[in-house]
Amino acid sequence: MRAEYRRRTEPELNPERPDDLHRWIALAAVLAERELGLSLFDVQLQGCLALTNGRIAEMQTGEGKTLAAVPAISWFARQHQGVHVLTVNDYLAARDAEWMGLVYKRLGLTVGAIQQGMTSAERRAAYACDITYSTANEIGFDFLRDRLALYPKDQVHRPFAVAVIDEADSILIDEARIPLVIAGGNDDEGGVALRADQVVRHLQPYLHSTIDTGQRNVALTDAGIRAVESAFACGNLFDEKNLQLHTAIQDALHAHRLLHRDVDYVVKDGSIELVDEFKGRIAQDRRWPAGLHAAIEAKEGVSAKPQGSILGSITLQHLIALYPMVCGMTGTAATQREEFEKVYGLEVEVIPPNKPIVRTDYPDAVFPSKAAKDRALLEEISRVHATGQPVLVGTASVAESEHLSHLLAGVPHEVLNARNDRAEASIIARAGERGAVTISTNMAGRGTDIRLGDGVAALGGLYVIGTNKHESRRIDNQLRGRAGRQGDPGCARYFVSLEDDLIVKFGDVMPKFRHDPSTVQKFVEGQNLDIRQFLQKYEMPIEGQRHRLHTYRQSVLESETATASELERLVTLRVIDDLWADYLARVADFRTGVHWISWGGKDPHQEYLRTVHQWFGELEESLPAEIGARLRTAEESGGLDPNERGAVWTYTTTDQPFGTWSERVVKGLRRMFSERHGGA
Structure with a gap:
């Protein structure tokens, strides 16, 4: 296919002809070779075709996914409706837009990149390009800001058309349910959090509180309740x-008993930084729900950040659903094939490697205790290091990486974790050299390419050691895939113990399989899919309501002032925003306690659907009267200041759409009290 066009510079193409797809791909491949000096292998072309067919292409690390996507991206972009290429960070967005832009420009296409800190004008210009590289979060935050704009010129997006997703499993599964949030105003949680923290610090585990076997929920005992009531002299808690x-x-109990420093978060530059459990990196601009985040800040003695009121939010899953056309690439997708098909309607196509994989995957080494595992790890790493073969050790947390580093004090090594994430590129660049020992969190499991140093292939290539099994097999496979790239030799082995978190959390549920972590992983993956599908049932009605209300809002935003006054237009937009924010808060309050409805013999989901339908109807019915009242007030006060709302900010929060355990308990109690006293 490439040879046919090697002799032609600008062949005649007709976008209306179906067979022009292959001709277009061939042209793009030739231009890539001329402009970048890179030839596309046949398997890369196969991956490209999978994208044009709207599939998830699984391509192993080192197989050139970035280049393979270029012909498909340009094929979609030829309609000039806008293709969003979703990358994992700002650096890759800028790099790929500039690097691959050489090919796109030869095809007559424009390309841009979204970066944090850009002005609205710069963002609008980037989104106006035929192809826009960006992180999913930046696209989502711009979407939320657009929904609060008071003038069309303040909006940066145009209608969504095509999304091509790099590291598709990360965005569509790992991060899919993480809500993107836009907030504003003041909502002080600091004072009560400090008071609660001072009391909880003196409560004793087991005597005053208990933790369930899954390490997910903590509750006060009777003795704990009495201790709190005595400390606050508050009567019945x-x-x-x-x-x-x-x-x-x-x-505060949740913060002290269930969330751990250097595992779930780190304290960095005087603030709480969450650690992404899948990547091991700092999760930029992510917070826990307001009260829990304030509790962590109180626990660690750092200054509290303003939380504000939520003005709007959307999960990445629902953001992606706004695109008529979606496809993606990743090195690990096959194990989650069922979820891609059930949730997104996307088929997974496994693309064979350009060269056969010769990596040796050894059986898991299972030990009765963490101490026994540590001894075996120290012995194995020391033995392999003595041969000169490089070793990459993947750990589950910052704390574990530093614990293992302490054990290996006699072995020269480097540590890569969320504390020194800025050094990632330089550390990874040396990880394949003779004698290198690199201890890392999951940071080294994605988006990296470890090249072997001189003579390392003869020593067996890179040796990857995993110290824990993750709840998802994909995460383990990402680490394992650091070895054996492009036909290189290599090997991988997991060292696990019966005291590891995966076994402790789920071993009681599956006692027969405690010695078989892979079977436990399959069970957990299925359980997590069921949970995500269950929660989706509760979210779909709200997404439909969001679309309906914001379609109306957009029509008001774009309306000519000669049909309504400019003041009325601004007041209407502000009323829509305020009522929607109030509605979101009301639904969140109800949803956190909806499981209590089942106590009365009612079906929680049906009760939820009935209630939110009724409330949204009330919102729509109240709009005219509220607009009229506020319009009269604005006219009497001399107008409306467009800047009255003040500053807004964006962040992501955790995957707890029903709230933390404490929120579910307390909101449920509130509902019981309300019903007992005849409230709504």
Whole structure:
């Protein structure tokens, strides 16, 4: 296919002809070779065709996914409706836009990149290009900001058309349910959080609180309840007047008993930074729900960040659903084939490697305790290091990486974790050299390419050691895939113990398979898919309502002032935004306690659907009266200041759409009190 066009510079193409797809891909491949000096292998062309067919292409690390996507991206972009290429960070977005832009420009296409810190004008110009590289978060935050714009010129997006997703499993599965949030105003949680923290610090585990076997929920015992009531002299902790205090106490318990420094978060530059459990990196601009985040800040003695009121939010899953056409690439997708098909309607196509994989994957080494595992790890790493073969050790947390580093004090090595993530590129660049020992969190499991140093292939290539099994097999496979790239030799082995988190959390559920982590992983993957599908049932009605309300809002935004006054237009937009924010808060409050409805013999999902349908109807019915009232007030006060809302900010929060355990308990109690006293 490439040879046919090697002799032609600008062949005649007709986008309306179906067979022009192959001709277009061939042309793009030739231009890539001329402009970049890179030839596309046949398997890369196969991956490209999978993208044009709207599939997820699984291509192993080192197989050239970035280049393979270029012909498909340009094929979609020829319609000039806008193709968004979703990358994992700003650096790759800028790099790939500039690098691959040489090919796109030869095809008559424009290309741009979104970066943090850009002005609205710069963002609008980038989105106006035929091809726009960006992270999913930046696209989502711009979407949320557009929904609060008071003038069309303040909006940066145009209608969504095509999304080509790099590292598709990360965005569509790992991060799919992480809500993107836009907030504003003041919502002070700091004072009560500090008071609760001072009391919880003196409560004793087991005597005053208990933790479930899955390490997910913590609750006060009777002795704990009495201790809190005595400390605050508040009377019955479960009285309605104490609900805010009760919530703060539960958040403080959660912060002290379930969330751990250097595992779930790090303290960096005087603030709390969450650690992404899948990547091991700092999760930029991510927070826990307001009360829980304030509890962590109180626990660690750092200054509290403003939380504000939520003005709008959307999960990445629902953001991606806005695109009529979606496809993607990743090195690990096959194990989640069922989820891609059930949730997104996307088929997975496994692309064979250009060269056969010769990596040796050894059976898991299973030990009865963490101490026994540590001894075996120290012995194995020391033995392999003595031969000169480079070793990459993947750990589950910052704390574990530093613990293993301490054990290996006698072996020269480097540590890569969320504390020194800025050094990632230089550390990874040396990880394949003779004698290198690199201890890393999951940071080294994705988006990296470890090249072997001189003579290392003869020593067996890179030796990858995993110290824990993750809940998802994909994450393990990403680490394993660091070895054996492009036909290189290599090997991989996992060292696990019966005291590892995966076994402790789920071993009681599957006691017969405690010695078989892979079977436990399959069970957990299925359980997580069921949970995500269950939660999706609760979110779909809200997404439909969001679309309906914002379609109306957009029509008001774009309306000519000669049909309505400019003041009325601004007031209407502000009323829509305020009522929607109030509605979101009301639904969140209801949803966190909806499981309590089942106590009365009602179906929670049906009750939820009935209630949110009724409330949204009330919102729509109240719009005219509220607009009229505020318009009269604005006219009497001399107008409306467009900047009245003040500053807004964006962040991501955790995958807890039903709230933390403490929120579910307290909101459920609030509902019980309300119903008992005849409230709504």
